[in-house]
Amino acid sequence: MGTGVPAAEALPEGIVSRDQWLCWRTQERNGKPTKVPVNPHTGSFGSATDSGSWASFEEARAYAIDGAADGMGFVFTDEDPIVGVDLDDCRVPETGTLTGVAPAVVETLVSYTEVSPSGTGVHVLVEATLPDGRNRRGSVEIYETDRFFTVTGDHVDGTPLSIERRHDELLEVYTEHIATGDETSGDTPAETTEGATREPSSSISDEATDLSSETADAPDEPIDETANSNGGSTSSSSRSDLGDAELLERARAAANGEKFSRLWRGDTSGYESHSEADMALCALLAFWSGCDESQIDRLFRESGLMREKWDEPHYADGSTYGEKTIERVIAGTDEFYDPNPESEGGSGHEDSVDVRTSSDTTQADPDVEATILRLREERDALVAREQEHLELIDDLRAQVERLEAENERLHAELDELRETTTGADAGTDTEATTPSTATRFWQWVTGDGTE
Structure with a gap:
């Protein structure tokens, strides 16, 4: 080293x-x-x-x-x-x-x-x-x-x-x-x-699922109501069909566009970990793309948050960190942006947007929305922190394996040293306790040392 x-x-x-x-x-x-x-x-x-x-x-x-x-x-x-x-x-x-x-x-x-x-x-x-x-x-x-x-x-x-x-x-x-x-x-x-x-880490906080505030500056456009119930795939009707450039433009211009821009350039300030910021950006991309996995992945790779860890397998089923992050975000997203309001009988104003959940198409009570948002944040925080703990366990396991290997090496060296020392001591004791032939003869002649 x-x-x-x-x-x-x-x-x-x-x-x-x-x-x-x-x-x-x-x-x-x-x-x-x-x-x-x-x-x-x-x-x-x-x-x-x-x-x-x-x-x-x-x-x-x-x-x-x-x-x-x-x-x-x-x-x-x-x-x-x-x-x-x-x-x-x-x-x-x-x-x-x-x-x-x-x-x-x-x-x-x-x-x-x-x-x-x-x-x-x-x-x-x-x-x-x-x-x-x-x-x-x-x-x-x-x-x-x-x-x-x-x-x-x-x-x-x-x-x-x-x-x-x-x-x-x-x-x-x-x-x-x-x-x-x-x-x-x-x-x-x-x-x-x-x-x-960046170091490996994980969890999520207030910006990860702040979907209602993203569109607060643009009311009255219908949103596709299709809930994502399979934890990964989304129907074609839920996808926004926005091109990458248009999606980025709309996300930056939204009420929480500053949050999006900060995450997009790789700024993780305000988050407990880098993985928390990863999930926050993916949550915003999921909203604007209609949970289009390919578009979320493609855009995330162009963001300042992209790192080697994104493509590393981190799970027993072979899933990479990036795949699992997108899967978890999509599983918890039931609000989508829809640029085609006529499909829901909306106003037809391109620059407007209305956020609804899959279970309630009426105007949500602000207090209820705030409670739902808080619970989502707490849920996602627990999921992401669990991922962080699993990663830490993997890292600690690697450290333990390294230390065990070093311990075995040291034990082998110690055993070898003991064998060498024992052999040397045995030779010394034999020489010290066994009289030479000349010495024994002199003792016999003089009677010294004989029984």
Whole structure:
């Protein structure tokens, strides 16, 4: 462990001096390597949103060298001015040549740049403020809070050794590579990020099922009343038939559009965990898409919340985390947006919407709606926390297996050492208690020592 741990001299003072460090280790999960954040104080799981699990650079480095960790990572927070730009699949390891958009981005930012652990990507650190909006598009990702970047100290030649102030330049990169086309979904699934990493976790809260407030600014359009009773599939009549771009536009323009936009760009503030935010965004997408599983999955992959965990099998039936998240959200959704009001005899106003449940097509009492919403939130919170506990059990089981293997190895070494020591002691005792032939002869002659 610790063969790729950087020294303080190889890194900018701007990150070395901050107590915002985690370690990470690679764990094999279902045949796929996954980076897991580690608390340098305890060796247990760390979190980019739990400052109690962070450490100083010196503490993290010491653990990475001596403990069960593969490397170190720096956590971005609202308190620091540092923004991380992650460029994936843009470097040829054998030659160090940058490809794709990387040369232009690195040249524009002119700040500390290093090679990612895989050798196939680079990370650029700048001092700036990230604009509101999404955090990723294609191979470019930009983060400023609640994330941690793996740090290698493998500096890219020709770039500064310090983190430079580059607000205008970052805005230029953001506008060209991420914000452009933000109103479309871009049907390409988002790549996983090697540098920006989130810890596995789970549960849900007030925004996950806030369906009535989403449409409070647009009354009187009928909603499809078909309840989703099978926990996954929805009838064609419940689907909204909105294109990806139109769905995003309507979701952002709704009364709770700010909530949607915050989740869409990957902001998990206000949630107990990343998985809680995942379910919240999926719940909103379920409403606007009419519980169209394909569209929910496609759009979620384009959001800032997308991470490797989405495609990892996490359940005995082989379901991935993403599939199960969508399934659970759809099972609890019985309110849908319908852009075709004529089908229900509605007003026909395209920009209006009426929210009804599958069991009651009359105007709901506000107090009853509030109670239903609260109960849904509590139910989803329990479901998501149960998922979090199951994931924690899996992680703890992996730790136990690792410790058991280490214990067996140490026991084997101890047994071998005992055998060696016993053999040496036996040889010493024989030599010490058995007189030589000359000694026995002298004792016989002198009568000394004979009976």
